[in-house]
Amino acid sequence: MNKVDKPDAFDLGAMRQKASQAATDPDTSNGPTEPVEISALARQIAGQYSDVNYSPSIIIGQLRFLEFFSLFAIALAANFFFALAPYDHLMSSAINGFASAALALVLMQVADCYDVSILRTPMRFMGRVLASWMAAVAMTALVNLLFFTNDAHYRMVLAACFLLGAAYLFIERNLIGFAIRRWARNGVMERRAVIIGGGKPAKDLIRALEQQPENDIRICGIFDDRNAQRSPDMIAGYPKLGTVAELVEFARLAHIDMLIISLPLSAEARIMQLLKMLWVLPVDIRLAAHSNNLRFRPRAYSHVGAVPLLDILDKPIRDWDSVAKRAFDIFFSLLALALLWPVFIGAAIAVKMNSKGPVFFVQKRHGFNNEIINVLKFRSMYTEMSDPTARNAVTKNDPRVTSVGRFIRKTSIDELPQIFNVLRGDLSLVGPRPHAILGQTRDKLYGDVVEGYFARHRVKPGVTGWAQINGWRGEIDTDDKIKFRTAYDLYYIENWSLLFDLKILFLTPIRLLNTENAY
Numbered sequence: 001m002n003k004v005d006k007p008d009a010f011d012l013g014a015m016r017q018k019a020s021q022a023a024t025d026p027d028t029s030n031g032p033t034e035p036v037e038i039s040a041l042a043r044q045i046a047g048q049y050s051d052v053n054y055s056p057s058i059i060i061g062q063l064r065f066l067e068f069f070s071l072f073a074i075a076l077a078a079n080f081f082f083a084l085a086p087y088d089h090l091m092s093s094a095i096n097g098f099a100s101a102a103l104a105l106v107l108m109q110v111a112d113c114y115d116v117s118i119l120r121t122p123m124r125f126m127g128r129v130l131a132s133w134m135a136a137v138a139m140t141a142l143v144n145l146l147f148f149t150n151d152a153h154y155r156m157v158l159a160a161c162f163l164l165g166a167a168y169l170f171i172e173r174n175l176i177g178f179a180i181r182r183w184a185r186n187g188v189m190e191r192r193a194v195i196i197g198g199g200k201p202a203k204d205l206i207r208a209l210e211q212q213p214e215n216d217i218r219i220c221g222i223f224d225d226r227n228a229q230r231s232p233d234m235i236a237g238y239p240k241l242g243t244v245a246e247l248v249e250f251a252r253l254a255h256i257d258m259l260i261i262s263l264p265l266s267a268e269a270r271i272m273q274l275l276k277m278l279w280v281l282p283v284d285i286r287l288a289a290h291s292n293n294l295r296f297r298p299r300a301y302s303h304v305g306a307v308p309l310l311d312i313l314d315k316p317i318r319d320w321d322s323v324a325k326r327a328f329d330i331f332f333s334l335l336a337l338a339l340l341w342p343v344f345i346g347a348a349i350a351v352k353m354n355s356k357g358p359v360f361f362v363q364k365r366h367g368f369n370n371e372i373i374n375v376l377k378f379r380s381m382y383t384e385m386s387d388p389t390a391r392n393a394v395t396k397n398d399p400r401v402t403s404v405g406r407f408i409r410k411t412s413i414d415e416l417p418q419i420f421n422v423l424r425g426d427l428s429l430v431g432p433r434p435h436a437i438l439g440q441t442r443d444k445l446y447g448d449v450v451e452g453y454f455a456r457h458r459v460k461p462g463v464t465g466w467a468q469i470n471g472w473r474g475e476i477d478t479d480d481k482i483k484f485r486t487a488y489d490l491y492y493i494e495n496w497s498l499l500f501d502l503k504i505l506f507l508t509p510i511r512l513l514n515t516e517n518a519y
Helices: 012-021 040-048 056-082 090-110 116-120 122-147 152-186 199-210 244-253 268-278 319-354 403-410 418-424 453-458 479-494 498-511
Strands: 191-196 217-223 238-242 258-261 284-288 301-304 307-313 360-366 372-378 428-430 462-464
Touching: 040 217, 040 238, 040 244, 056 090, 056 116, 056 152, 056 319, 090 122, 090 152, 116 122, 116 152, 122 152, 191 199, 191 244, 199 217, 199 307, 217 244, 238 244, 244 268, 258 268, 268 284, 319 372, 319 403, 319 418, 319 428, 319 498, 372 418, 418 428, 418 462, 428 498, 453 479, 462 498
Parallel strands: 191 217, 191 258, 217 238, 258 284, 428 462
Antiparallel strands: 284 307, 301 307, 360 372
């Protein structure tokens, strides 16, 4: 960004750097670690948004897959029904169909045929869709006629392919448009947003959003620390639900996608204070820029219609990344079950024969977005001495641990049943380890030791993680141990990739040979 783009009073790059610094500094202040009681109205509204909604990018991606495979299937069907010897030309028809479908998707993408606004009103833009399909079939036909075949009968197959594909796209696009309009009304496909800051700036932002025909934002409420005299309880028809501290708890109860800070850019100190409190949440954080005269480079913005928003922080592992990570989890979990089932059976028999009680032990732990999940383990303690809350951490030569328990804890075999948690969706294979809800070091809860602790919960917790393979596992008996674990977890979140997950997964059995801190 050059000096003409911004004055010295506001540095977007510096703000982003300061905000993201919290992701690698566990000592960064981020507000209260204990849940704050929210009002009855805020709790009621949070309940209305407790169900997960569908991201527009996910639905558009699914539409691309649907159209590609449908057009490919139509090309094969045209060959089967209109070719004189369909089986003789099956391979060439498959190649041509694949090429036509792929080209059609590329051309429709270039023509913006996958924008939500165009999908919502398909008849206005049907010409773009059909022209893209016609160009794709024409290019495929030209290559074939120039280099492969000049059979007149083949031209009839291509004509049938185009007509059938055009009819399909016409019908399918109209059905999709109807569905998108319905999903938008019912709240299935929307981005749920909370506005931070009241008064006239919030009112102007709401009015600007409401005037956008392509608006997919549903405003769930307003949060502001100022009193009713400076910030009214009702702004543009939306209620003020509480303070910013209460917003942290509200966002953990409701599935919120975005926080929009409606403050002037000149209030940089206040904006930074808000970011330090809110970065622990798994949401996009945007700064309203519609009323500011400053203009940054286009890539600094996202837009709702014509309303510009400055992108400050993004939700980690979002949209198709989350789909890819889920597929990764399911594939390697099933592979692990196929390879390790003898270990499961042997461990279960050993636990049952070693002491009275159930084979499995269920413990409540913090999951994604600070939700409480039930984590499954092989029981390693005597039943009557078990500590479901994990208030008292296991120590060296702990009398509560059985002889089999010591072995399965040192080798981490006791954690293997968490693969079922992965398949159920509570855990990921790789991520920050889920800690017990009352986990503590000495007499202090982890959240009281590390102020950025709950930012670990911006992603789904894992069976193994970056901290574990770097030696931070086992007993947490000092403040430094939980600080370093948190620092490694936050590094993982900020630098996530599937290759990073794969590296951690394959290093796990090697690094677990070091059992120094596992009791």
